[in-house]
Structures are given as structure tokens and as C-alpha cells.
Amino acid sequence: MMGELRQAMASFHGWSGIVAGWVLYMMFVTGSPAVFKDEITTWMTPEAVVTVRSPELLDRAKARLQAAAPNAASWTVTLPDARDPVTRLSWRSSEEGRAEREILGAGNAPAPRETRGGDFFYRLHYRFDQPGRSAWGYSAAMAIVMLSIVVSGIITHKRFLRDFFTFRPSVHRQRAWLDAHLVLGVLLLPFHLVITYTGLIPIVSTVMPFGMLANYGSGEPIVRQFSDPAIARKAFAEERSGRPYPERAAVPLPVPDLDPFVTRAEERWGSGSVSTVTVRLPGDRNATVELARSPSGVVSHRRERLVYHVLDGSEIASERKAQPAADTQAFLYGLHMARFADPLLRWLYFIAGLGSAALIATGLLLWTVKRNTGHHAPSLLDRFIARANPGVIVGLPIAMVGFFLANRLLPLEIAARPLAEVRSFFLIWIAALLIALVIGRRRAWFALTGALAVAAISVPFVNAATTNKGAFPMIMQGNWLVASVDLTMMLTGIGAAAIAWRLRPKSGSQP
Amino acid sequence: MQRTLAAVVGGYGFTATMTALLAWSLPLPRAEATVTATLLSIVICTAAVVWAFGAHSLTRVWLVLGGTTLLGCAFAAWRGLLP
Numbered sequence: 001m002m003g004e005l006r007q008a009m010a011s012f013h014g015w016s017g018i019v020a021g022w023v024l025y026m027m028f029v030t031g032s033p034a035v036f037k038d039e040i041t042t043w044m045t046p047e048a049v050v051t052v053r054s055p056e057l058l059d060r061a062k063a064r065l066q067a068a069a070p071n072a073a074s075w076t077v078t079l080p081d082a083r084d085p086v087t088r089l090s091w092r093s094s095e096e097g098r099a100e101r102e103i104l105g106a107g108n109a110p111a112p113r114e115t116r117g118g119d120f121f122y123r124l125h126y127r128f129d130q131p132g133r134s135a136w137g138y139s140a141a142m143a144i145v146m147l148s149i150v151v152s153g154i155i156t157h158k159r160f161l162r163d164f165f166t167f168r169p170s171v172h173r174q175r176a177w178l179d180a181h182l183v184l185g186v187l188l189l190p191f192h193l194v195i196t197y198t199g200l201i202p203i204v205s206t207v208m209p210f211g212m213l214a215n216y217g218s219g220e221p222i223v224r225q226f227s228d229p230a231i232a233r234k235a236f237a238e239e240r241s242g243r244p245y246p247e248r249a250a251v252p253l254p255v256p257d258l259d260p261f262v263t264r265a266e267e268r269w270g271s272g273s274v275s276t277v278t279v280r281l282p283g284d285r286n287a288t289v290e291l292a293r294s295p296s297g298v299v300s301h302r303r304e305r306l307v308y309h310v311l312d313g314s315e316i317a318s319e320r321k322a323q324p325a326a327d328t329q330a331f332l333y334g335l336h337m338a339r340f341a342d343p344l345l346r347w348l349y350f351i352a353g354l355g356s357a358a359l360i361a362t363g364l365l366l367w368t369v370k371r372n373t374g375h376h377a378p379s380l381l382d383r384f385i386a387r388a389n390p391g392v393i394v395g396l397p398i399a400m401v402g403f404f405l406a407n408r409l410l411p412l413e414i415a416a417r418p419l420a421e422v423r424s425f426f427l428i429w430i431a432a433l434l435i436a437l438v439i440g441r442r443r444a445w446f447a448l449t450g451a452l453a454v455a456a457i458s459v460p461f462v463n464a465a466t467t468n469k470g471a472f473p474m475i476m477q478g479n480w481l482v483a484s485v486d487l488t489m490m491l492t493g494i495g496a497a498a499i500a501w502r503l504r505p506k507s508g509s510q511p
Numbered sequence: 512m513q514r515t516l517a518a519v520v521g522g523y524g525f526t527a528t529m530t531a532l533l534a535w536s537l538p539l540p541r542a543e544a545t546v547t548a549t550l551l552s553i554v555i556c557t558a559a560v561v562w563a564f565g566a567h568s569l570t571r572v573w574l575v576l577g578g579t580t581l582l583g584c585a586f587a588a589w590r591g592l593l594p
Contacts, residue, residue: 005565008564008565009561009564009565011564012561012564012565144553144556144557144560145560147553147557148557148560148561148564151557151561152561152564152565155561155565197553200553201550204549204550204552204553205549208526208527208530208549208552208556210527210528210530210531210534211530211531211533211534211544211545211546211548211549211552212534212545212549213531214530214531214532214534214535214545214548215534215535215541215542215544215545216541216545217592219591219592220592221592221593222587222592222593223593225592236542236545239541239542240542321540323540323542323543323546324543325539325543325544325546325547325550326542326543326546328546328550329546329549329550332550
């Protein structure tokens with residue numbers, strides 16, 4: 001009975017791993033640097049002027065937003081801090097709509113180059129860079145598959161602890177990959193489970209809205225509510241926040257100076273503690289100013305907020321009651337987003353995320369090693385997987401490095417530069433995949449890791465040559481934030497070079 | 512292949528029905544029950560998928576997961592929520 005179950009689980013583990021492995025690998029490899037998305041964006045906008053908080057800063061932000069989006073539903077100013085030393089502006093034409101973003105320039109200085117920056121990896125990671133919520137169902141399904149794979153993996157490997165202390169890199173190729181897979185799986189097991197479970201939190205109420213519809217449903221046919229649950233979502237959100245959004249009065253009222261609101265909030269929270277200033281219905285009589293407290297040090301995704309009426313400056317108190325379940329949800333959400341974490345913890349997230357990616361990669365390799373060295377001839381599918389593996393597994397980091405290089409090397413004056421950067425990323429990845437399919441498995445592993453080494457090592461040099469923000473001047477100025485991107489690239493390149501050296505074609509052996 | 516279909520369709524329907532049922536019946540304030548049910552839905556869905564692949568017979572999988580889904584649909588139809 002137990003043996004039969006284990007066999008069923010092993011078969012499920014293998015097959016679902018093969019079906020979902022590449023996509024899950026992509027989600028982990030792009031999700032890991034996404035914990036540094038602000039830092040990456042800072043690196044990718046070398047012209048952006050470091051700003052310091054001042055009343056004058058908020059005046060300039062207001063003037064810019066007034067010019068760019070006078071009729072927006074909301075404006076948000078994200079104030080500079082140690083992590084992200086520039087002022088970011090965003091606005092939405094409707095509360096449910098997509099936000100437009102830009103970096104506030106410094107007076108007469110030229111606007112920084114436009115880029116998607118770290119946000120591209122972030123959006124690729126959980127929504128495949130698709131607009132709206134179209135891809136959420138797919139990424140949620142992938143996360144459920146990941147959870148099921150982990151659970152089935154645990155059931156399959158009963159000798160859990162014993163396997164953990166076993167690593168036999170020299171015994172047998174297949175056995176070595178299996179050991180690596182098991183060590184990564186067991187050592188990082190809590191991380192794999194928690195990061196995948198919490199990753200579902202932000203999207204679960206969209207892909208599984210039936211809990212919400214059961215309590216807040218509008219009585220329309222379920223299919224229509226499923227595809228557009230706006231009514232239920234609004235009722236649910238207002239009940240949870242205890243503070244409904246303002247309704248437009250259609251009576252104009254100029255937006256006042258924002259600095260006094262920040263001062264009032266910081267009197268309560270301490271200086272430098274306001275992270276964003278949001279104006280809802282700017283220019284309307286019913287406008288509100290909403291201040292959110294800096295997330296640092298608080299795991300929960302829920303920000304403490306203060307809201308004021310613009311009209312008379314009075315505070316709008318929240319009537320939110322104790323909500324343990326909602327607080328748990330906000331905690332899990334925050335745990336995934338890692339916005340609370342200090343740099344060291346962020347690095348741990350980054351490394352553990354790459355550990356999950358390595359778990360998936362070793363699983364994929366294990367499959368092909370098992371299938372291609374057996375007694376019977378490998379099937380067409382197995383040969384395809386074996387050939388495509390290096391193109392996906394190594395091609396993706398090459399494309400990511402290429403995204404950084406494109407940011408520096410594309411001519412500054414071209415139109416739609418952010419799109420050109422994204423296209424470079426995908427073209428490089430597709431090219432790597434095609435090369436891998438054409439030149440064969442062994443040569444592809446060697447050629448692509450070699451290419452990754454060259455590309456990654458070149459990043460610090462290209463950066464130093466094209467901007468004044470090279471790693472050395474930055475370290476001299478104590479700006480590790482920018483320099484750490486260069487250093488990480490250098491380390492990645494050296495690591496890839498070491499692997500490529502081990503994989504080099506030996507003279508006399510068949511490729 | 513058949514099991515995959517059962518796991519995907521049955522698993523989703525089962526999770527949807529159970530989530531709605533929990534959200535509706537948990538003895539908590541409405542918003543809290545909704546959140547709790549939605550948080551649990553992830554666990555329910557994973558368990559349903561793993562069980563679908565581990566269960567003895569495909570018939571049993573369809574009976575349990577498909578049956579729950581049909582019950583959920585029947586309830587929705589009774590409340591006039593189906594077109």
C-alpha cells in the first residue's frame with residue numbers, strides 16, 4: 001500500500017516537474033533579484049539625481065504631477081530613503097487602473113533614462129510580464145504545482161534525514177545529481193514551502209474568489225462575477241479597511257501644500273518615517289491626503305496610514321476592528337515581498353530563492369540523466385528536453401545579464417527604450433535556446449556557461465566605461481547600493497567561468 | 512492524462528466549493544471568514560491535487576472531487592447564480 005503510493009508520487013513528481021519545471025525555474029530565477037528591484041532600478045538609472053527630503057521636494061513633485069495628470073484618481077509620491085535615494089512619482093487614472101510611473105528629475109537636470117529596471121524582473125516573475133490580471137491564473141496554477149511537487153517529493157523520499165547527510169559527487173553522475181537535488185530540497189524545504197505558499201497570497205483572492213463571492217456576491221451569474229468581481233471586491237475592501245475611498249464632489253479645490261501633512265504624520269511616527277504620500281481625487285473638494293509609514297522593520301504588508309481631508313485638514317479615523325485573519329494574511333504577504341527586510345536578510349532571500357531555482361534545475365537534469373543513460377534508447381521528448389535544458393537554464397541568466405548590458409549599451413536617444421531593453425532580454429534568451437538546440441547538449445552547456453561568464457564579467461567594465469557610476473568610484477564614495485550590482489555580476493561571471501572550465505571539451509572525447 | 516484532467520478540473524471545483532462553503536459557514540465576522548477560507552483554499556487545492564494523483568482509482572477521484580464540484584454547481588443553480 002505504502003509502496004504503491006510512493007510509486008504514484010514518484011511518477012507524479014517526475015512528470016509534473018518536467019511539465020512545470022522550466023516555468024517554475026523562471027519564476028524563481030527572476031523572483032530572486034526582484035527582492036532588490038529598487039536597487040536594480042537605481043543602477044539602471046545612473047542619471048537619476050539623489051534627492052533629499054525637503055518641503056521644496058514635495059512642491060516640485062506636486063507641480064510635476066499637476067502637469068502630468070491633473071485629472072488622476074490618485075497621485076502617489078514615494079519619498080527617497082537609504083534604499084532608494086530618488087523620488088518616485090506615480091498616478092492612476094482610475095483606482096483599479098494601471099499606475100503610470102516616473103522619477104522626479106532635479107530642476108534643470110535632464111530626465112534620467114527610461115527603463116523598466118528591477119520592476120521588469122518582478123513582473124516577469126509572477127505575471128509573465130502580461131498586462132492586467134490575465135496571467136495570474138497561470139502563475140497561481142504553477143505555484144500549486146510547485147507545492148504539490150514538494151509534497152509528493154517528501155512522500156517519495158522516506159529516508160529523508162539519511163539522504164540529507166549523503167552527498168556522493170564522485171560515485172555516479174546520476175547519483176550525484178540526485179544527492180544535490182535532495183540536499184537542496186531538504187536543506188531549503190521550509191523556504192520552498194513558505195515562499196511558494198506566501199507567493200500565492202497576493203493573487204489568491206483573484207484566482208479563487210469564491211470565498212469573497214459567497215459573502216459579498218452581487219447575485220449576478222457566477223461566471224460574470226468571476227470574470228469581473230468589482231462589486232464584491234469593493235464591498236469586501238471597504239469592510240476590511242473601515243475607511244471608504246472618497247467620492248468625487250465635482251467641485252474644484254486646489255491641492256494644498258503637502259509638506260504640512262508629512263510634518264503632522266512625522267510628529268506622531270518620528271522623523272523620516274513617512275514613505276509615501278498619496279493624494280486621492282487631486283483637485284477635487286473631497287480630496288484626501290494619505291500618508292503611509294515606512295515598511296522597514298515591520299513584516300506585515302499592511303502599512304500604518306494616516307488620512308486627512310484636504311478641505312479642512314481633519315483626520316479621517318479608521319473604524320477598522322481587530323482582524324486576526326486579515327493580519328495573518330498581511331503578514332504572509334509581507335513575508336513574501338521582503339520589503340521589511342534589511343540588506344543582509346534580503347541577500348538571504350536572494351540566495352535561498354536561487355537555491356529553489358537550483359533545486360528545480362537539478363531535478364530537470366536528473367530526469368534527463370536518468371532517461372538518456374538508461375538501457376533503452378531515449379525518446380524524442382527526452383532528447384528534446386536534454387537539448388533545451390542548457391538553453392533555458394543558462395540562457396535565462398544570460399538574458400538577464402543582457403538586460404543590464406542593453407540598459408548601458410543601447411543608444412540613449414532611441415524611442416521606446418524600455419521596450420528595446422525588454423526585447424533584448426527575450427531575443428537573447430530565444431537565441432540561447434536555439435543555439436542550444438542546434439549545437440547539442442554538451443557543447444551547449446559549455447558554450448552557454450562560457451557566454452554567461454563573459455557577459456557577466458563585462459557588466460562592471462561596460463558600466464565604468466559608459467557612466468560615471470563605475471564600481472570603484474561608487475565604493476570610494478561608500479555607495480555600495482550601486483556597486484553591489486557590479487560586484488554580483490563579477491561573482492556570477494567568475495562562478496560561470498569556473499563551471500565552463502570544468503565543462504570544457506576534453507581533447508579526444510566525443511562532444 | 513485522465514488523472515491530470517481530474518486533478519485540474521476536479522481540484523479547482525472542489526477547492527472553489529469548499530472555499531465558498533467555509534467562507535459562508537465559519538463562525539467569524541464576515542470579512543474574517545472570507546480571508547480564512549481564502550488562505551485555506553491554497554492548502555485545500557494542494558491536498559486535492561496530490562490526493563488525485565495518489566488515490567487508488569480514478570473513479571474514486573472523480574466521485575469525490577467531481578461530486579463536490581457538482582454539489583457546488585447545484586447549490587449555485589438553486590440560488591439562481593447560474594445563467
